[in-house]
Amino acid sequence: MALLKLFLGALLLLQFVLLDGAEPQNLNCPAYGGVPGTPGHNGLPGRDGRDGKDGAIGPKGEKGEPGVNVQGTPGKAGPSGPAGAKGERGPPGLPGRETTTDSLKSEIQHLNAKIAMLEKAASFNTFRKVGQKYYVTDGIELTFDNGMQYCKDFGGAIVLPTTALENQALLKVLLSSGLRGKKPFIRATDRETEGQFVDTEGKQLTFTNWGTGQPDDYKGAQDCGTIIDSGLWDDVGCDGQYPTICEIEIR
Numbered sequence: 001m002a003l004l005k006l007f008l009g010a011l012l013l014l015q016f017v018l019l020d021g022a023e024p025q026n027l028n029c030p031a032y033g034g035v036p037g038t039p040g041h042n043g044l045p046g047r048d049g050r051d052g053k054d055g056a057i058g059p060k061g062e063k064g065e066p067g068v069n070v071q072g073t074p075g076k077a078g079p080s081g082p083a084g085a086k087g088e089r090g091p092p093g094l095p096g097r098e099t100t101t102d103s104l105k106s107e108i109q110h111l112n113a114k115i116a117m118l119e120k121a122a123s124f125n126t127f128r129k130v131g132q133k134y135y136v137t138d139g140i141e142l143t144f145d146n147g148m149q150y151c152k153d154f155g156g157a158i159v160l161p162t163t164a165l166e167n168q169a170l171l172k173v174l175l176s177s178g179l180r181g182k183k184p185f186i187r188a189t190d191r192e193t194e195g196q197f198v199d200t201e202g203k204q205l206t207f208t209n210w211g212t213g214q215p216d217d218y219k220g221a222q223d224c225g226t227i228i229d230s231g232l233w234d235d236v237g238c239d240g241q242y243p244t245i246c247e248i249e250i251r
């Protein structure tokens with residue numbers, strides 16, 4: 001208790017000293033320190049401070065995953081490249097219109113020539129078809145050589161049967177054209193080699209129909225063949241005038 005009184009007395013003295021020279025207080029009231037009040041409440045939080053400076057650059061991040069492969073739009077066309085090497089020759093084409101036309105022209109020309117020859121053959125008084133050949137005659141009487149030229153002018157030659165059938169056909173022409181007994185020429189001669197009858201081209205005869213004892217080269221002046229009414233052959237003089245029967249081959 002004594003200490004408390006002493007402590008209070010010291011406080012009073014200190015207050016007095018500290019207030020000395022200040023505005024006069026109610027010095028009439030006795031000084032009394034009183035009991036300290038309870039602490040006040042904490043104040044409200046202050047305002048946010050200003051932003052700080054940027055920090056240092058952080059470490060490099062991990063590599064990301066590859067992106068999706070999406071094709072972009074095509075670019076502009078580039079300039080033309082150099083010319084390529086020449087290609088191999090192609091297979092031949094089909095016949096053109098020109099070839100067909102030429103073929104038709106050729107065929108028409110052939111047909112025209114055939115018609116012309118038929119018209120000539122048909123112009124004779126006697127006209128008989130024998131296989132590919134035509135036996136024709138007007139009964140004109142000429143020497144052997146003139147008869148050959150006469151027939152050649154019609155595209156033929158003096159008739160020469162090469163088979164029994166043709167010989168029979170020739171006989172029919174003879175008999176039907178008023179030449180009975182006139183012994184028309186046939187194109188066989190031995191002028192080159194006596195006794196060896198050949199055709200006018202020198203070829204061996206493939207068929208003959210000589211009568212009995214013929215050819216006899218009568219008086220040494222018979223070198224050309226004829227056909228008589230029986231269809232048999234005889235040799236006569238080439239310069240004699242005998243009817244001319246031509247054979248014309250028309251293909």
Ligand SMILES: [Ca+2]
Binds near residue numbers: 217222235
């Ligand atoms: Ca004779």
